[in-house]
Amino acid sequence: MEAMVTPSRTPFSPFLSSQLKPIPKPTLHLHSPIPSPPPKDADATATTFTLQQTKEIHAHIIRTQFRPTNILPAQSSPQAQLNFLITSYIKNNTPSAALNLYAHMRETAASPDNFTVPSVLKACAQLSSLRQGMEIHGFVIKAGFHWDVFVHNSLMQMYSDCGSLGFATKLFDEMPDRDVVSWSTMIRSYAWCKLFDEAIELVREMLLSGIRPSEVAIINMLNLFADVGEFTKGRPVHTYLIKNSARESPSVNATTALIDMYVKCGSISAARRVFDRMEEKSTASWAAMIAGFIRGRDMGTAMELLIEMRHNHVFPNEITMLSLVIECGSIGNLELGKWLHAYILRNGFKMSVALGTALVDMYCKCRDLWSAREMFDLMDGKDIAVWTAMIAGYAHTNCIKEAFDLFTQMKDANIKPNEITMVNLLSLCSEAGALDRGRWIHACIDKQGIEMDVVLTTSLVDMYAKCGDINAAYAVFTQTTDRDVCMWNAMINGLAMNGYGEETISLFMEMEKVGVRPNNVTFIGVLRACSHSGLVEEGKQFFSCMEHDYELVPKVEHYGCMVDLLGRAGHLDEAHEMIRRMPNEPNVIIWGALLAACKVHKNPKLGELAAKELLKLEPHNSGYNILLSNIYAIDRRWSKVAEVRKSMKDTGIKKMPGMTAIEVNGVVHEFVMGDASHPQSKKIQAMLSEMQEKLKRAGHVADTSGVYLNIDEEEKETLLNYHSEKLAMAFGLISTPPRTPIRIVKNLRVCDDCHAATKLLSHIYGRVIIVRDRNRFHRFCEGSCSCQDYW
DNA sequence: CTAGGGTTAG
Known part of the structure; x- marks a missing residue:
């Protein structure tokens, strides 16, 4: 199933093609019945019913054997009645009920039609059930449906939501007429898979092919550029908006998305210009702008705007506060967080579970575990998210006992852990090297039937690798076929740190063979493997090919790996040369690697140079002071040693305890x-x-x-x-x-x-x-x- | 439009 995450657009894995042959062609099947187009104005579908009402109507329809009712139009066919029920179940977030009905339809005379298909595909998307989605795809082919744009788009959306970018792309490529929705779906799919360059290329193609983006498409694109986080890439959409606003001014929603894009690209001033020119501002516009100032750490302006907003009779809602609290947590500003908390209480916002969770998480991110716990303990109706947020807080601060105690309490409270809870506990086990605990969590996952998604699988691989059970890590890794680049990286790094140099390299080759594109992190693992196993030549080759063959610009970390690689092997001058040649400013990691190598290979001269560079960068770092004193100690220059130690004492530097x-x-x-x-x-x-x-x-x-x-x-x-x-x-x-x-x-x-x-x-x-x-x-x-x- | 908790590397 590798092709589910295949980054490139064109190839369609032969493995996958074989499962779905033949790929439908939009030809007319003269001998098969052409289902009638969906009814245009079924009154009932326009009304929204609650789940309870839907169930009652369902029971009524079954009881009366599809006789006309007073709810549905009199002429409704059994088909239309069932379609209505399916839609209503989906609206009420019960996709499994919708799929059950679909299965029922398949068994009875009321065969699914062009109207049924998009609805049930939506249900599959909600459930992320690729299997059922493919079954429907197969049915559409067999029944010889007319392949209109609507069916095509629905199938694409289903595949994209189920994570199968490969199938979605295949359908898109085969579409004879693509409308704006088709393009938007594809753009969104690529953005979700974080394939931003491909998504941007699609935007370009769409504009070139003369499609005029709808408002939804524009908002989609702006969200895409917000995720890309690159100012220059989002700019053309802004220009487009301005050009078109001569005829019709962009809506408040589109403009808000624009502000959000600028904020996420780090250009607060551009966001502010757009914001100030807006005639009508929604709650969301204000929220996006305020979040921008918080992100830019300009608390004064953020607070001013919050007050100004109220003067303009626009009032923050729960979601406004929610995003502000989240933004505050991500910059780790405890003071502002406390202020927001007080503001929420003072202004009588409804303390929903979501808002409470955001507050707990904010306190955790600000490392105020005590306040987090206080908030947590106060909350009523705690759901799995709050418990997980609190456990995550303990996990990130390495409070093993507290995290596991809370996990026990959670189970006592009859809250079933999910994959996110387990990921947090596993990362804790990784950090502490707690293999038995880790195994226990693994057993819990199996016993509770928690779904093993990519992230959880990656965490398991990482846990086993970091606890030294490389075979278990590999066993988990091979059990799944749906691997993303993170999972490969976890395995590669696991092999590297366990000293399997050759194996790391062959795994890298395999990753390449199945078409997963390595990223920066991958190369850190590969280079570290070479470093630890003394594969100097191989390391040099990887370093040069990452730039030439993979178009990845080596970052400081990669240079750090190279300095470490050369240094460990005793090529100290070459390592020094590497530092001199590097385009980036050498940082503490670089000089630290050289210094460590100088200590091992007893080269006090170069070591002193490195140590002095380190101290220039971080005069108060205890580790480097100690290393410098160690360098002097190699030459038994005790007076120098004493000098460094004294200066450390004077500046209050303490050694990080082993x-x-x-x-x-x-x-x-x-x-x-x-x-x-x-x-x-x-x-x-x-x-x-x-x-x-x-x-x-x-x-x-x-x-x-x-x-x-x-x-x-x-x-x-x-x-x-x-x-x-x-x-x-x-x-x-x-x-x-x-x-x-x-x-x-x-x-x-x-x-x-x-x-x-x-x-x-x-x-x-x-x-x-x-x-x-x-x-x-x-x-x-x-x-x-x-x-x-x-x- | 903004929408609570998560993986690799550092």
Whole structure:
């Protein structure tokens, strides 16, 4: 099903074609009956009925065996009556009822007609049921319907809504006469799949083919350019609007969409000009403009407009407040968020569940978990979205316990988790390396029958990969065929960080083969794989082909990967040369990569240069100060070391604490250096002493070169023994059964001494020890380590 | 027209 997300417009995957052959041609089938065109003015369809009323009419129709009723026009055929019911069910958001009726029609004499088809296709779209949609497509072919624009457009819309851009495109390409709706549908489909360039190309083609865009089409286009976020691309539509407004001025809605487009493209001034010229402004126009000022962090003007709006007798509604709160959360302005919250309460807005959720989410994004929780606890009728928003808040701040506690409470409250809830919990497990928890979530997903969409599958792949179970990650990855670029990236990066260099490259090849276009993130994974596996030449090739063959401009991150790749391999001068040649301004990632390489390959001269550049960029960053002092320590220039340390102390810079986490029986335990806060601290200390003893006997000499303090060797050794990774390992050894693997996660790089010690410990205790540090895995087994570079 | 919670990389 790869073609469902195939980016290119033209090819129609042979796999898919074979399922739907023959593709219908708009020819007239003289021998099959041509169904009558849809009734033009059925009174009943103009009226909207509630779901309850619809059900009653349904029951009545069945009871009276399609006899004319006083609700429907007297001459209504059974067909028309059923069509009416289908439409009414769809209007009431019960697409499955509509599809059941359709199935009923197929079994009875009342065969579906040209009027039925668009309605039931809409139901399929609402349910994202590609299978049923294809079935209807097949029926349309078999029944020999007249292929008018309406049927074509409905089918395209269904395929596009079910995520099958490939089928939609195929139909579009085969249409003899495309109307403005056909074009709009395609443009919208491409925009949804984030294929903006293709969408823009379609806009161009549409205008060239002489189609005059309708208002809906114009609004669609403006929304498209708002998503693209590029000022220059949206400009032509504005020009078009101005040109045409000589005859008829654009509607308030179109102008509002224009303001929204300018705001999202970051041009507040252009938005303001349009806004000021508007004679009549709707609530939405004001909201779009105010959201723009919030986005531009101009709170003063935003507040002024909010007040001015009321002076103009336009009043904000719930949706206005909703979008303001969301915008505020995305810029993380807590002060404004609190003000908006107060404003909402003061002005008696109805606190809907949606608005409450937006507030909870806003507080979470502003990292005020306490206020978020307060709001959350106050809310009545909490639905799955609020629970998920709150869990997401805990997940993003790495509050494992709180997140899982809340998850339990949610289940106790009989709220069924959905895929979004699970994605949040999984990302938490990824971060903490909590494999057992992650597996448990996976089991929950299966048990609860939660739909595995692309995002959830990607999260699962990511979780297994980041927890070091690469086989499980691959198993999930191969179970699905509907993979988007994110999922490929997750798998590629997973292989890369687990040290599978060659495999990463072959997966990349496969991705290319099935026609998924790699993006910037993909290349970060591929380059990192080359870096970790010492594939210098391959890395250089990928780096040059990403620009030449894939038209992707390497970003600073890619240069960072290259500096890391060359640096790790010891090509320090080449790495330095790369930095000098790069078009972008080198940032901390670049110099940091060079500095780390200089430390490993003991090149204090270049290292000092890198460290000084780093400190120019971020004088207060503790990590770089420490690295600089480390560089001096290599040359044993202790006075310089002391100087840096002192300046750090003076400016109040503290070292980011090294932390190591280990999951035992689904509970994540965290340790910092010299940690004695764990309930089992005594036992851990005893274990540490035993480990130290055994290490000594095995001939381990403490590598104190990682301790860059001018203290005596014995003290250095003691310090090393209390590194957080050793504490976590000791705890792992005493609390898990013999021979089971030990997995730990460290937030910084593992130091040289801990690395050497872990190798021996894996042999001494007969354990596989898997350490995940800042960006990759070290797998220790019987006294050796999987990583191939400098260790 | 604006419409609550989500994935990869950093």
